[in-house]
Each structure stands twice: as structure tokens, then as C-alpha cells.
Amino acid sequence: MFRTLLIITVVLLSLIGGMAVGLYHYFGWKGLLGLPFLILALLWLGKMVVGSLFKKFAGKLFGMKSEVLKDAAVLLHSITPVAKPPQPERSLEDADGAPEEDESDPNEEASHYFEFDMTITRVSGGDDRIWEPGELILTMDRVVTLEDLSEGEKELGFSAAYQIWEDGAFVDDKVGKMPGSQRLKMTFAVKPRIQRGWLQYYDQPLCEVSLPDWRIS
The missing domain is CATH 1.20.58 (Methane Monooxygenase Hydroxylase; Chain G, domain 1)
Incomplete structure (x- = not known):
């Protein structure tokens, strides 16, 4: 290059x-x-x-x-509507002591949040390649080329927060890179009024998902 x-x-x-x-x-x-x-x-x-x-x-x-998740198997244990996950606390002042500006977009469309409890199993886990849970997204259709994602029109949701299953409980992931199969509890921020979509890892379609009605008890 x-x-x-x-x-x-x-x-x-x-x-x-x-x-x-x-x-x-x-x-x-x-x-x-x-x-x-x-x-x-x-x-x-x-x-x-x-x-x-x-x-x-x-x-x-x-x-x-x-390709690390090519033909990976996804077992969806549950999909649950949830409230927006808490955001990391920010200091009211930046490093120079000046107040931080509010970077939120007032025109941004409100999202619905769904918590996915799922296990992703790689077909070949014997190599040293890794995958990043935070790069999982939801799309409106099955995507097989990166060109389909370049415009951003097919993307329906992104990872807002997640935890990994470790020693019998869900815990915060401090590494962000998975060498093999992993159970996750991941919260996706999804566009409103979406009922179906595809779970994707870049241009690798993992599985089709059906979203329940977004109601929080």
C-alpha cells in the first residue's frame, strides 16, 4: 500500500x-x-x-x-427491553480547568435499549486471532460486504454496554478482546419501532434476531 x-x-x-x-x-x-x-x-x-x-x-x-467470526454460532438466551444504561461519569471540568461543553445532540433520535444474553461460539478457536464484542452491531438486512455498511443506512443499533460471563457471573470486560467463544450480556441502542434485524460483526452476518416490544416494567 x-x-x-x-x-x-x-x-x-x-x-x-x-x-x-x-x-x-x-x-x-x-x-x-x-x-x-x-x-x-x-x-x-x-x-x-x-x-x-x-x-x-x-x-x-x-x-x-x-473472518475470526466467520460461520460462528450464536445462541440467544434472551432479549429483554431495558432502560438506557448509565454512562461513565465525566468530570465537570477538563484538564485545563475549563467547564466541559455538552456534546449531546439535541436532535438525535431517542433509542430503545435491548439487553441480549447470548453465547457466541467460534468455529475454529485454535488460532491466536481475537474479536472485539464492542464491534458487534445490528443491521436491517443481512450484510456481506463492507460497502453496504459504509453509508450507515443499514445500521440499526450499536453496542451501548456489555459484560462477559466469567466464573459463574457477568462482570465488566477489562480487556475488550476475546480469543475464543464467549457468553455476553450486551445492551444495544436500537432505532425505535424496529422489530427485526441482523446481528453482525463487520461484514460477517451472525444471526437474525426478533426484538420484543419495548416496554419497561
Whole structure:
């Protein structure tokens, strides 16, 4: 990837130098007046090429990351409507002593919260690859390519909080990375009025889920 970017940079600089020589040779100093416009066109073209390469590189990277849960089995023990989980306490002042600004979005649509008690079992747990529970999401459809997630339109919910099953009880996860199968109690923030969706790990569909009516007793 970096070698490719270096080659592109060298080629662009060579083109700019060649254009400058050509313009001066055929049109004299007046021809050099058009050089900035040609440079802008080249920069725009380079941006498109680099953006496309970066997108492909990121897609391969996250695709490799998601393969750890390929064909994983999910056992849903329960899905329960719950209240919004408490947020970590924040200091009223930042490091400089100035009051923190409220970063909440007043126009953000309210979410419904559902607590998933589930066990995710990897097909092959003998390697050293890990997966991150906090990266689990809910989508409206079964997603098999990262391009489907890039616009964000298919995402229905994200992990708001979770705990892992350890020594007979649910406890806070202090590592955030799972080497193998794991039972989780995870709270998802979900868009209102959603009844069905898919549990996903990046571009790996894990299982279809049905959400109960959101009522808190």
C-alpha cells in the first residue's frame, strides 16, 4: 500500500515537471499560466485514485478482522427491553480547568435499549486471532460486504454496554478482546419501532434476531 502511494507521488511529480517543460517549450512563458489548472486537475485525479486504493485497503483490513467470526454460532438466551444504561461519569471540568461543553445532540433520535444474553461460539478457536464484542452491531438486512455498511443506512443499533460471563457471573470486560467463544450480556441502542434485524460483526452476518416490544416494567 505505502509503496503504491510512493509510486503514485513520484509519477505525479514527474507529470507536473513534464507538463511545465512541455508548456514552456510550445507556448513560452504564457503557457506556464495554465500549469496551476493542470496541477489542480492532477491533484483531483490523484485524490480519486488514492481514495479508491485506501477504500480497498481498509476493506481488506476489516474483512480479515471479521473472518475470526466467520460461520460462528450464536445462541440467544434472551432479549429483554431495558432502560438506557448509565454512562461513565465525566468530570465537570477538563484538564485545563475549563467547564466541559455538552456534546449531546439535541436532535438525535431517542433509542430503545435491548439487553441480549447470548453465547457466541467460534468455529475454529485454535488460532491466536481475537474479536472485539464492542464491534458487534445490528443491521436491517443481512450484510456481506463492507460497502453496504459504509453509508450507515443499514445500521440499526450499536453496542451501548456489555459484560462477559466469567466464573459463574457477568462482570465488566477489562480487556475488550476475546480469543475464543464467549457468553455476553450486551445492551444495544436500537432505532425505535424496529422489530427485526441482523446481528453482525463487520461484514460477517451472525444471526437474525426478533426484538420484543419495548416496554419497561
